[in-house]
Amino acid sequence: MNAMIPRATDISRPFWDGLREQRILIPRCQRCSGWVFYPRRHCTHCASHDLAWTPVSGAATLCSFTIARVPTLPGFTGPDPQNLAIVTFSEGFNMNSALTGVAPDDMWIGMPLRPVFDTMNDAGHTRLLFTAA
Amino acid sequence: MSLTGKAAIVGCAQYRPEKYATAPQMFHLEQMADLARLALIDAGLTLQDIDGLAVNGAHFNEATAFVPAVVAEYLGLQVGFAETVDLGGTSAVAMAWRAAAAIQLGLCRAVLCVIPGRLTPPDPDADPAAFAAAMQLGGHSQRFGAPEAEFDLPYGHLGQNTGYAMIAQQYAHRYGYDAAAMAGIAVAQRSNAQANPEALFHGHPITVDDVLNSKVVADPLHLLEIVMPVAGGAAFIVASDDLARDCRHRPVRIRGCGEQLDFKSPSYARDMTVTPIARAAQRAFGMAGLTPADMDMAQIYDCYTITVLLSLEDAGFCGKGEGMAFLREHDLTWRGDFPLNTHGGQLSFGQAGAAGGMSQLIEAVTQIRGDAGERQLRKHDTAFVSGTGGVMSEQGALILTGA
Numbered sequence: 001m002n003a004m005i006p007r008a009t010d011i012s013r014p015f016w017d018g019l020r021e022q023r024i025l026i027p028r029c030q031r032c033s034g035w036v037f038y039p040r041r042h043c044t045h046c047a048s049h050d051l052a053w054t055p056v057s058g059a060a061t062l063c064s065f066t067i068a069r070v071p072t073l074p075g076f077t078g079p080d081p082q083n084l085a086i087v088t089f090s091e092g093f094n095m096n097s098a099l100t101g102v103a104p105d106d107m108w109i110g111m112p113l114r115p116v117f118d119t120m121n122d123a124g125h126t127r128l129l130f131t132a133a
Numbered sequence: 134m135s136l137t138g139k140a141a142i143v144g145c146a147q148y149r150p151e152k153y154a155t156a157p158q159m160f161h162l163e164q165m166a167d168l169a170r171l172a173l174i175d176a177g178l179t180l181q182d183i184d185g186l187a188v189n190g191a192h193f194n195e196a197t198a199f200v201p202a203v204v205a206e207y208l209g210l211q212v213g214f215a216e217t218v219d220l221g222g223t224s225a226v227a228m229a230w231r232a233a234a235a236i237q238l239g240l241c242r243a244v245l246c247v248i249p250g251r252l253t254p255p256d257p258d259a260d261p262a263a264f265a266a267a268m269q270l271g272g273h274s275q276r277f278g279a280p281e282a283e284f285d286l287p288y289g290h291l292g293q294n295t296g297y298a299m300i301a302q303q304y305a306h307r308y309g310y311d312a313a314a315m316a317g318i319a320v321a322q323r324s325n326a327q328a329n330p331e332a333l334f335h336g337h338p339i340t341v342d343d344v345l346n347s348k349v350v351a352d353p354l355h356l357l358e359i360v361m362p363v364a365g366g367a368a369f370i371v372a373s374d375d376l377a378r379d380c381r382h383r384p385v386r387i388r389g390c391g392e393q394l395d396f397k398s399p400s401y402a403r404d405m406t407v408t409p410i411a412r413a414a415q416r417a418f419g420m421a422g423l424t425p426a427d428m429d430m431a432q433i434y435d436c437y438t439i440t441v442l443l444s445l446e447d448a449g450f451c452g453k454g455e456g457m458a459f460l461r462e463h464d465l466t467w468r469g470d471f472p473l474n475t476h477g478g479q480l481s482f483g484q485a486g487a488a489g490g491m492s493q494l495i496e497a498v499t500q501i502r503g504d505a506g507e508r509q510l511r512k513h514d515t516a517f518v519s520g521t522g523g524v525m526s527e528q529g530a531l532i533l534t535g536a
Contacts (some may be wrong), residue, residue: 003286003287003288003289004282004286004287005287006283006284006286006287007277007282007283008283009277009278009283012283038280038283038284063303063400064299064300064302064303064306064405065299065302066295066298066299066302066351066352067349067351067352068289068294068295068298068350068351069348069349069350069351069352070294070348070350070351071289072289072290072291072292072294072295073269073286073289073291075289076289082289084288084289084290084295084299084351086299086400094400094401095284095400096284096285096288096290096398096400097288098288098289104352109302109303109306110306120287127287127288129288
């Protein structure tokens, strides 16, 4: 696995730093309580700038998925077919991710998922994968 | 708000789709000048008649900014309306209504809309590896600060195939999926291409089994349900009614339009099975005072079979979740009761990059004129044309009628 390393910005850094500590921090609007993912400095529901980084458990369900029989990027070639997943957090927002430790035939839309903190390199860059709960 | 039908498509030009390896390489400016010349001949207009310009901004080869001015100067135009459209596969549809609106406002009388689609001569000083890397990322930004670079690429989320596949999977989960009926879209369009000598796959019919036995690229999409990028390019001219009367062909009036952008990635859609064409088509039909049942043909953007299915449902040709039954109950060929993508669609005609969506518009014009040859429809006065950019990200609809 040689995936592209996410490049954190001043806006998103708490999210990526959180993953390194096995915490999932998501911006939440303090005015309308809406969740904002991917991270931004404004609320996409009410435009407020009053957001707070808020921990969530990572409990989610599988919204949709596909098996990429032709890998989308060179870093995703390997013995196991590449899968791509959209997950819906229990809080209601969606995230692009991938499943790990689940065979393609065992994937189904609506299946409960739990987060897997995937350390990508020696520098500790971490991304959020999911597996069957 | 309404288009009053005071503008019409009066001229078209389209390069025959060719494989990149064997197609001529031309600078984009040169392609545009050539396509403009061909469209002017088709219309019976002169360069001096053109006083409006709509071009594609993204992926323009010879400039990254000031594109309309660069193009106008190169072509020898002075224009009172200039527009850069960056809406991917719905750019042609978007250009058509913008041109009609500008004409209706009195800003101009004849608008050239043009999108090149052939490769350009390679820069002798450029790094071929960088070019190959850029091609692989397609329309996906890799720039620092781009949300899709930061939150998609580390997980391998990239490009169109997997995005459309995940929409199809979600649809299947909600409403069921008939793989043979879906393959039938590609088969019917390939059948249409057998009556179109310009189509890339003319002379190569296929069966449902061929589609289902072709390689699965991303579940549930087979290779033959996925459009093939080719070299090409196209142009059309929208003119005011008074100019249109003196042109060579039956004017094709732009009677209704709609456009809708809901997201860049369908992952963030409220419901990825309800596509933006729903609102775009509703506006277009409402503006024209016509309904789906009034259409003699549907020229629906077809990057994938799933795009066609969802467009049929969301544009109102059948109910939500009824698309599979609709496919089974109708003959989608030019001979059939529901003529769809009569040129073969991009699936069988070929997709010339962002100009691919112009093939649907030009086919509607060709049919409405009565110039479609072997595949000419007997009833050919009204057409629904759609465009789709990104991963169902941006969609547009036109209602066209013969004058």
